[in-house]
Amino acid sequence: MEAEKTPMSLKNLDGRLKRFKRQLEKLRLEAYLCLQPANIKYFTGSPAAGELAQGLLIPLEGEATLYISRMGSLQASKEAKIGLKIREAASPEDFSRKLKTEAGRFKGLGFDDAPYSLISRLKKAGLRLAQHAEAVVKLRQVKEAWEIKAIRRAVRLAEEALAEASKYVKPGVSELEVAAAAERVLRLGGSEFYPFSTLVASGFRASYPHAEPTRKKIRDGEPVVVDLGAKVSGYCADLTR
Amino acid sequence: MEAEKTPMSLKNLDGRLKRFKRQLEKLRLEAYLCLQPANIKYFTGSPAAGELAQGLLIPLEGEATLYISRMGSLQASKEAKIGLKIREAASPEDFSRKLKTEAGRFKGLGFDDAPYSLISRLKKAGLRLAQHAEAVVKLRQVKEAWEIKAIRRAVRLAEEALAEASKYVKPGVSELEVAAAAERVLRLGGSEFYPFSTLVASGFRASYPHAEPTRKKIRDGEPVVVDLGAKVSGYCADLTR
Structure with a gap:
């Protein structure tokens, strides 16, 4: 069998983000942090981002930011099917610090799920995180x-x-x-x-x-x-x- | 090449548990909850337990308890290379409930790591959990x-x-x-x-x-x-x- 490459169009991903932002508004969240590999891949269209990124920050207004090691940033930027800011994060400590600078101002910051150790670290860094896994689940349930x-x-x-x-x-x-x-x-x-x-x-x-x-x-x-x-x-x- | 089956002896696993309990004493923990698949496999010797169990409770005194779905309990009991109590847990809710009954009395209950959603659920059920991932890491670093x-x-x-x-x-x-x-x-x-x-x-x-x-x-x-x-x-x- 010839399993041809299935194209993911930029339009698909823009639509996903728009629908997702409507959910964030309903949940009164100012931004959302994806930490699950499958969710990061879902919004960026980049398999490498899914495997290698530390997180994807989606604010209600403006572009999303992908946090990824230097090793993975080139591949993610080439693969991403949507406009993204890419910030290099060398370690979990570096990730917490940079995330705090960019996302510390958000009062309602939802997230999907991640190891307890990572969430504890981010909370200690001063981020006001609230788990809303259902926000992405609902979106992903409806297939294009x-x-x-x-x-x-x-x-x-x-x-x-x-x-x-x-x-x-x-x-x-x-x-x-x-x-x-x-x-x-x-x-x-x-x-x-x-x-x-x-x-x-x-x-x-x-x-x-x-x-x-x-x-x-x-x-x-x-x-x-x-x-x-x-x-x-x-x-x-x-x-x- | 012939990759022969490497035998895990019961003696190995007994030694691991003994060394681990000495660490728990130093950390002043009365019991420890393994939630990471690799750690559950490390202490039980059962690959199926690693893949399918919900958790392994190791008290300072007495036998460890493995929580696993009914589907996996037979295989885990046959594979386990060490004495274990096996309790069936049908769902995460059922697991929290049964764990609360058996482990609610422990004041110091350490754990390794798990998704934030699971730890939140267990804490809400009334378990006094404290993360001590280093306890297992230290043990596993020294190879037999x-x-x-x-x-x-x-x-x-x-x-x-x-x-x-x-x-x-x-x-x-x-x-x-x-x-x-x-x-x-x-x-x-x-x-x-x-x-x-x-x-x-x-x-x-x-x-x-x-x-x-x-x-x-x-x-x-x-x-x-x-x-x-x-x-x-x-x-x-x-x-x-």
């Missing part, structure tokens, strides 16, 4: 047309990998060989890494919810469970047979 | 002999995958094909999934810190960066060339 296309492509690619796996499921083949064959189809079909560890379990371990493939060879008449996923433009499929 | 062996095996396996990748790096081969070949060696060599997304980047993208492989074919004279990892008994290697 191209997002639905990406999900469909991910499902089709996962189906192809399952079909390949089922060719390998026979006595004498190891669980690892089945996993490797399925993952090869996912990779060459353009899956962005794998959304989760491919599970292949035969015999009694087929009843386990989290059974990583082993060297064990499949025996005649045994049940075999395969659970795998594909990722296209950030959207995942998860199929089990 | 078998842990060093596992790390060495992970490095050797990653080296084999890099050697395979370099056979594929030539004009006309796509980045995805290089990644698929390297991952096949990792999988069949027994790597437990992959510690992170295999990066293969050619041309100008070789300068990017986070460049997922694409359909782009390698051209003559281009720089190519490969960054990959292997995982053996939970211990990871990360090599870049």
